[in-house]
Amino acid sequence: MTAAKRVLDVALTFLAITALTFVLSRFAPGDPYVGDAQGGVANDATIAAWHELRGQGESLPTQYGRWLLASLSLDFGRSFIDTRPVREHLVEALGSTLLIAGAAALLTYALAIPLGVYLALSRKKLLAGVVDSGLFVLHGVPVFWGALMLGLTVSASGLLPTRGSFILPVLCLTYPGLARIARYQKAATREAAASPAVLLARAKGLPEALITRRYILRAALTAPLSLLAAELPWLLGGSVVVERIFTVRGMGMLTFDAILRRDVPVVMGATAVVAIVALLSSLVADLLHARLDPRVRA
Amino acid sequence: MIRKVAIAVISAWLAIAVLADVLANDRGHAVVGWAPDTVDKSVTPVSPPDGAHWLGTDTARRDVLARLIHGARLTFAVGFGAALLMVGLGLAVGLASGYGPRWLDRLLTRLSDAILAFPIFFVALAVMGVVPHPGTELVVLVIGGSAWPPLARLVRAETKRLKTQDFVRAAEAMGASPVYVVRRHVVPHLMPMLAVALAFGVGTATMVEASLSFLGFGVPDAVASWGGLMRGAAQHLGAWWLIVAPGLALLSLVLACNVLGERLGPASGRLLSDRGAP
Numbered sequence: 001m002t003a004a005k006r007v008l009d010v011a012l013t014f015l016a017i018t019a020l021t022f023v024l025s026r027f028a029p030g031d032p033y034v035g036d037a038q039g040g041v042a043n044d045a046t047i048a049a050w051h052e053l054r055g056q057g058e059s060l061p062t063q064y065g066r067w068l069l070a071s072l073s074l075d076f077g078r079s080f081i082d083t084r085p086v087r088e089h090l091v092e093a094l095g096s097t098l099l100i101a102g103a104a105a106l107l108t109y110a111l112a113i114p115l116g117v118y119l120a121l122s123r124k125k126l127l128a129g130v131v132d133s134g135l136f137v138l139h140g141v142p143v144f145w146g147a148l149m150l151g152l153t154v155s156a157s158g159l160l161p162t163r164g165s166f167i168l169p170v171l172c173l174t175y176p177g178l179a180r181i182a183r184y185q186k187a188a189t190r191e192a193a194a195s196p197a198v199l200l201a202r203a204k205g206l207p208e209a210l211i212t213r214r215y216i217l218r219a220a221l222t223a224p225l226s227l228l229a230a231e232l233p234w235l236l237g238g239s240v241v242v243e244r245i246f247t248v249r250g251m252g253m254l255t256f257d258a259i260l261r262r263d264v265p266v267v268m269g270a271t272a273v274v275a276i277v278a279l280l281s282s283l284v285a286d287l288l289h290a291r292l293d294p295r296v297r298a
Numbered sequence: 299m300i301r302k303v304a305i306a307v308i309s310a311w312l313a314i315a316v317l318a319d320v321l322a323n324d325r326g327h328a329v330v331g332w333a334p335d336t337v338d339k340s341v342t343p344v345s346p347p348d349g350a351h352w353l354g355t356d357t358a359r360r361d362v363l364a365r366l367i368h369g370a371r372l373t374f375a376v377g378f379g380a381a382l383l384m385v386g387l388g389l390a391v392g393l394a395s396g397y398g399p400r401w402l403d404r405l406l407t408r409l410s411d412a413i414l415a416f417p418i419f420f421v422a423l424a425v426m427g428v429v430p431h432p433g434t435e436l437v438v439l440v441i442g443g444s445a446w447p448p449l450a451r452l453v454r455a456e457t458k459r460l461k462t463q464d465f466v467r468a469a470e471a472m473g474a475s476p477v478y479v480v481r482r483h484v485v486p487h488l489m490p491m492l493a494v495a496l497a498f499g500v501g502t503a504t505m506v507e508a509s510l511s512f513l514g515f516g517v518p519d520a521v522a523s524w525g526g527l528m529r530g531a532a533q534h535l536g537a538w539w540l541i542v543a544p545g546l547a548l549l550s551l552v553l554a555c556n557v558l559g560e561r562l563g564p565a566s567g568r569l570l571s572d573r574g575a576p
Binding site: 009010012013016017020021024136137139140141142143144145148149152155156229230233234236237238240241244245255256259260267271274275278279282283 | 408411412414415416417418419420421423424425427428429501505508509512513514515525528531532536538541542545548549552553556560
């Protein structure tokens with residue numbers, strides 16, 4: 001698929017997701033724009049301003065159109081809870097989430113690729129088997145439980161603060177991807193090692209180190225990049241859970257609180273920003289994969 | 299060997315789910331003398347395990363073990379329900395994509411790519427948070443309705459491969475209708491793949507349900523669920539009895555499903571490496 005087509009897809013998906021959220025927020029119990037915001041200081045003026053901006057009484061598509069136009073100029077309205085501009089909330093929250101998710105993505109790949117290669121090529125069958133089983137178990141541990149258990153042990157030992165620190169959230173977002181990608185890398189490396197090219201190289205009498213470097217690794221190392229496009233959106237979803245458990249003020253926490261308090265402008269703004277970040281990172285991942293692996297470009 | 303262990307674990311949980319009402323009730327003659335919704339006013343909320351409550355109590359002073367036993371019901375209901383929905387949708391979309399007209403293939407491929415490129419967990423939260431009285435059916439619908447794209451991809455690729463095989467061409471040449479060909483010559487070949495997808499699907503759906511219930515956006519609080527039990531631990535980080543037992547229960551079931559899926563067929567590697575649950 002060409003890059004232009006991918007960009008068009010991203011735009012269409014963005015429209016579909018924000019439209020869905022918009023329709024959903026209209027179906028919320030009670031009048032979504034009035035009164036149901038709990039525990040907030042939103043006064044009539046804030047709500048009236050939101051009405052004005054979104055065009056109360058007009059058809060749903062018109063209201064969505066207005067919201068979309070305003071969002072394109074980064075005006076997401078004001079929070080029903082504290083009347084601050086939604087944009088300020090988003091800017092504050094996005095930094096933490098991007099930092100955590102980005103660090104987790106880097107750490108995941110930095111650990112998973114060598115580990116997968118090691119598991120595939122190691123002659124120590126017992127050790128490799130144990131590590132492999134460990135990864136299989138890790139893959140079945142839901143992030144929220146992993147985070148709770150980690151929080152429990154760390155708070156009992158008193159080594160690290162369980163709230164506000166970025167270390168634990170990053171670890172919790174790293175291990176599921178590590179399990180997935182290391183096992184994928186292992187399979188890809190095994191496959192490359194069994195290819196006819198490697199057999200021929202061995203028949204020619206090339207040294208084993210050269211075969212590994214030039215024929216196995218070169219073919220296998222780009223394989224886990226195909227998972228990157230799905231990994232990044234997954235990290236954003238997982239951030240909801242870890243931010244809640246470790247009390248990090250990021251996008252996940254912001255969305256979570258806003259949904260609970262029916263803070264419609266914040267829910268809409270956060271969904272739009274998460275959608276655009278997820279779609280763009282997934283697009284970049286695909287383009288990166290195509291750039292590094294000529295076999296994907298066809 | 300490991301496969302037998304997995305089957306034994308799943309059967310054991312299934313038996314517990316079926317017999318939940320006999321195992322734990324407050325009408326006497328039960329292994330655990332508490333019903334899942336009995337409030338014990340004589341203890342403090344989130345009290346640690348003791349002689350009366352073997353696994354302690356939760357935030358609403360209900361017995362953790364009784365809720366764990368009854369939670370197995372919900373886990374199976376949601377796990378199987380959502381996995382069946384996922385397999386059904388994945389099969390339908392994959393077949394339509396692989397055997398149908400090209401425009402339909404393009405449309406469906408785009409749809410599943412879009413779902414894969416988006417953190418579905420966010421949408422699930424929004425849906426669960428916004429719908430007036432979200433019940434168990436909605437959890438099944440949200441999980442099953444968003445998990446099908448990886449399977450649809452595999453079904454599509456396999457259908458396209460089968461389409462060029464001689465036995466399919468022969469059937470078409472003899473005038474067989476598309477529906478007949480798909481039912482008679484394509485679907486039977488997909489069965490092993492579907493079995494693998496179902497096994498992994500139950501595991502994944504169970505994890506997602508627990509995550510949603512943990513956040514408070516899953517099944518209603520009145521329904522006993524493993525994820526809901528652990529919700530109390532978010533406020534009480536030291537309350538290990540709310541986390542350890544329900545979490546191990548969840549882990550044992552998810553691992554058993556994954557082992558079964560991995561041992562069932564060759565398509566498993568790729569299915570497993572697609573994303574799991576948060």
